[in-house]
Structure formats: C-alpha cells, structure tokens
Amino acid sequence: MAAENSKQFWKRSAKLPGSIQPVYGAQHPPLDPRLTKNFIKERSKVNSVPLKNKKASSFHEFARNTSDAWDIGDDEEEDFSSPPLQTLNSKVALATAAQVLENHSKLRVKPERSQSTTSDVPANHKVIKSSSDAQLSRNSSDTCLRNPLHKQQSLPLRPIIPLVARISDQNASGAPPMTVREKTRLEKFRQLLSSHNTDLDELRKWSWPGVPREVRPVTWRLLSGYLPANTERRKLTLQRKREEYFGFIEQYYDSRNEEHHQDTYRQIHIDIPRTNPLIPLFQQPLVQEIFERILFIWAIRHPASGYVQGINDLVTPFFVVFLSEYVEEDVENFDVTNLSQDMLRSIEADSFWCMSKLLDGIQDNYTFAQPGIQKKVKALEELVSRIDEQVHSHFRRYEVEYLQFAFRWMNNLLMRELPLRCTIRLWDTYQSEPEGFSHFHLYVCAAFLIKWRKEILDEEDFQGLLMLLQNLPTIHWGNEEIGLLLAEAYRLKYMFADAPNHYRR
Numbered sequence: 001m002a003a004e005n006s007k008q009f010w011k012r013s014a015k016l017p018g019s020i021q022p023v024y025g026a027q028h029p030p031l032d033p034r035l036t037k038n039f040i041k042e043r044s045k046v047n048s049v050p051l052k053n054k055k056a057s058s059f060h061e062f063a064r065n066t067s068d069a070w071d072i073g074d075d076e077e078e079d080f081s082s083p084p085l086q087t088l089n090s091k092v093a094l095a096t097a098a099q100v101l102e103n104h105s106k107l108r109v110k111p112e113r114s115q116s117t118t119s120d121v122p123a124n125h126k127v128i129k130s131s132s133d134a135q136l137s138r139n140s141s142d143t144c145l146r147n148p149l150h151k152q153q154s155l156p157l158r159p160i161i162p163l164v165a166r167i168s169d170q171n172a173s174g175a176p177p178m179t180v181r182e183k184t185r186l187e188k189f190r191q192l193l194s195s196h197n198t199d200l201d202e203l204r205k206w207s208w209p210g211v212p213r214e215v216r217p218v219t220w221r222l223l224s225g226y227l228p229a230n231t232e233r234r235k236l237t238l239q240r241k242r243e244e245y246f247g248f249i250e251q252y253y254d255s256r257n258e259e260h261h262q263d264t265y266r267q268i269h270i271d272i273p274r275t276n277p278l279i280p281l282f283q284q285p286l287v288q289e290i291f292e293r294i295l296f297i298w299a300i301r302h303p304a305s306g307y308v309q310g311i312n313d314l315v316t317p318f319f320v321v322f323l324s325e326y327v328e329e330d331v332e333n334f335d336v337t338n339l340s341q342d343m344l345r346s347i348e349a350d351s352f353w354c355m356s357k358l359l360d361g362i363q364d365n366y367t368f369a370q371p372g373i374q375k376k377v378k379a380l381e382e383l384v385s386r387i388d389e390q391v392h393s394h395f396r397r398y399e400v401e402y403l404q405f406a407f408r409w410m411n412n413l414l415m416r417e418l419p420l421r422c423t424i425r426l427w428d429t430y431q432s433e434p435e436g437f438s439h440f441h442l443y444v445c446a447a448f449l450i451k452w453r454k455e456i457l458d459e460e461d462f463q464g465l466l467m468l469l470q471n472l473p474t475i476h477w478g479n480e481e482i483g484l485l486l487a488e489a490y491r492l493k494y495m496f497a498d499a500p501n502h503y504r505r
Helices: 002-012 033-046 053-064 090-125 131-146 180-194 200-207 213-223 231-257 259-274 285-301 311-323 341-361 371-387 389-397 403-411 420-430 436-451 453-458 462-470 479-496
Strands: none
Touching: 180 200, 180 213, 200 213, 213 311, 213 341, 213 420, 231 259, 231 285, 231 341, 259 285, 259 311, 285 311, 285 341, 311 341, 311 420, 341 436, 371 389, 371 403, 371 436, 371 479, 389 453, 403 436, 403 462, 420 436, 420 479, 436 453, 436 479, 453 462
8 A cells, every 4th residue: 555655646746856857848848836736635635644754765765866956946836834745754855855956056067167168178179160160169158057957967968060060071970081092092083183184084983972172173173174184285274264254354344333234233242241151251351252253244144044043152162172272271261361362363263164164054044934943843843753752742741842942952052951061072973973963963852852751751731841841950961971862862863864754654
C-alpha cells in the first residue's frame, strides 16, 4: 500500500522541488498552476496516510540527484500551508529547497564563466575572422546573461561557426588544407595549364571534382572561354579584352544618368548593397562601385534582357576567385584599397567577361517573362514526379507550386540557398560540364530538393513547407556536401537526360 501511495505521490505532485519541469524549446505548453493545485487536492484525497521520515529522506535523496531548476515564480504560486504539504517533514522540505536553490545559483554563474572563457579564445587564436562573427559571439553572450535559468550547460559545447561562412573552400568539418591527394591534383593542374596548348577536355575532366584554389583563376578563365588554350596568346588576349572593357566604361557609363537609363541604374544601385550583405568584402564602397559598372555595362550591351534582379549575385563568385589571385589571406575581410589600380582593373574586367560568357548560355532566363526559368521549373516538376512520387504528391496535397520556391533556384543558380564557398565549388563542376549552367543545373536542383525529403514530408501545411524550402539549413555545408550533391545530380542526369520516355509520363 505504501509503495502505491509513493507512486501516486510522484505522479500527481508535478511541481514540487526537484520534479521534472518542461525545458525551454520543448514541444508542449507550460504547466498551468491551476492544474497543479488540483493535483495537490486530488493527492490529499488519495494519499490520506501521513508520510514517515523514511519517505521524506527518500524524497531528499531524489531531489539531491535531480538537476532540474525551479521556475522563478514557483514559490509564489505554491501554497505551502495546504494540508497535503503538512505531511512532509518541514525541516527536510526546507533543507531540500535550500539545496536546490544553492545548486541553481551555481548554474547561474557557470554560463557567464564559460562565455567569458570562450570569448577569450578567438582573440588569442584568431578563430573569429569577421566582424559578423564577433557580433554573433556577443549576441550569444547576451543571451546567456539574459536567460541564466535556461540549462545552457546541458547543450553540447560547439565552437562558433560564422554564419556568413568563410569564403575559403575548405571542408566545413575543418579538414587539413592540403592532403597528398590534393598536392598531386595541384601538380596535374599546373602541368595542364603550363603546356603549350592546354587540353581543355582533360582540364574539364580534372576540374569536375573541384579546382584547387591556387589555379582556379586561370582555370575558370579557360573553361569559360575567356582565355585561349594557347599559352602564347593569353597575355595579349587579356590585355586586349581588359582594354576593351574599359573602353565600354568610357563610352557608356556616363549615360547612366540619362533618362532612358535611369531606371536600370537605379535598380542596380538598390540591389548592390543587398549582394551578400553579411560578408564585409561586398559592403566596401569601392567593391560596390565595381559591381555597378559591371552590371550597368552588361545591361547596356544586352538590351534584349537588360538588367534583371538576380544577375547581381552572378558577379560575386568571379570577383572572389579573381581577387584570390592577388590575396593570400582570407578574402571575406580583405580591404581592396590595399590593391593597386592595375590589379583592381584586371579583376573588374575579368569578372565582367566571365559573367558575360555565363549569361550568354542562359540569357533566356532574363528576357521578357523569363521563359527560360519557367521551362526549367516545369522540367524540375516533371523530373521530381518521376524520381520521388511521394514528395511530388506531398506538394500537391498542400498546394505548393514549384514556381514558388524553385524560381529563385533557377534565377540565382542556387546562390541564395548555399554559402558562397559552396557556390564556387559548384561552379567548378558547372564549367566542366557541357551546358552546366543551363542543363546540368536542373539535375542539381532535383538532387538538392530530394536531399531534404525527410524534412519536407515532416511538414504538414503550406506555410511550413514554404518556410522550409526558402530557408534550407545549408550554412555549414562544405566541399563534402557539394560533392555528394553533384554525384547524385550526375546519376539523375545519366538516368533521365537521354531517356525522354522515362522523363515524361
């Protein structure tokens, strides 16, 4: 009988010291104090036998081994004068309360101490690379100070990973910067690039799994068709194309203030600060002026489409890659005013021409009504319906249209869904694939969508699905995740690209 009374006591006394409380972030509502009092009244009816000191000591032992903290207002809501609590030994109850409060006061100090310790580490070891990282660290510290009662120490300790993400193409897992295999690949690239006539097919083959950072600028110029394969012609070609670009600047850039170009320039001027706003490099006035010139000149020379929102994102990978040719340190924080005028002019002209080569292959994405994007989104819908009927049916059930999330995937080439370092790695492969930006991108989008099938199927309403698809958690992705994504995309292309009967219903 005593054992049964003890069990019922623990079930019904849900708000006594040491009892399990719902933690922050739990998927259920907080306890209602009125229900707690009802439980106490019900307990007084069921457990009419007074508890002995032995039971009280067992309660004391249980409370001592319980690390849960009280809510601040618990002692105000609880009526300690009620008959059910009189059955407990008052000295033991007070001792237990003091024990819990003492333990809790220690927990309040630990988060502050741990925060001060972790905040010192980045300063000594240069872990934080950008001002945004420091801001994240301060916000995290402030949160701990404002909410000392949350069980911060119960969460696994994890180093702060900057949300803006390093532009460096290292793996997110922190792999060594150069392995034996990577050194071998780098040597192979240097051999290919230094040969009298670079074998572009062989260069594409080696570039598909990723291009080493040291040779990426010249490799991208070759793969985009900007540079000739013959080494003797490259220097003269670069000189001529760079002079040609700055000839366009002298000829057209002053017309940005003319009435028929004002709308185009105004839209570019608005969009530039929105380009990667969390990366300090792109918030520098000099960099923004370079982007404005590149985009305005491109728009003037391509009147069929003109400037369309989203094209501004396509400049950034080229700019970062060509900047890295002159910068050994982290690019995201580099002050471009430290470069010479000739270096900046070379970076600007090369970014313009390579972006132009890219857009030549997907210009129907940006002409009136953007028919290229609409065709690609429709093709994505048909492809997903073939490779994962369950996901496709889930979208139909909750009336989610592919255009509502995949338009941005096609318009910005997944640049809004992935960290910039992942985009650069992705473009290594796109430039190695025939029609990589226009055709292979479709299969990458399909593989990217199916990657999140579990999360998609877990969402059971329209709003939840759109929120997920527009905010996919890729901020910690690195080369490994992109490699797996590209492998799956290649498998889908191999299965469906040359099999139209399988592609359509």
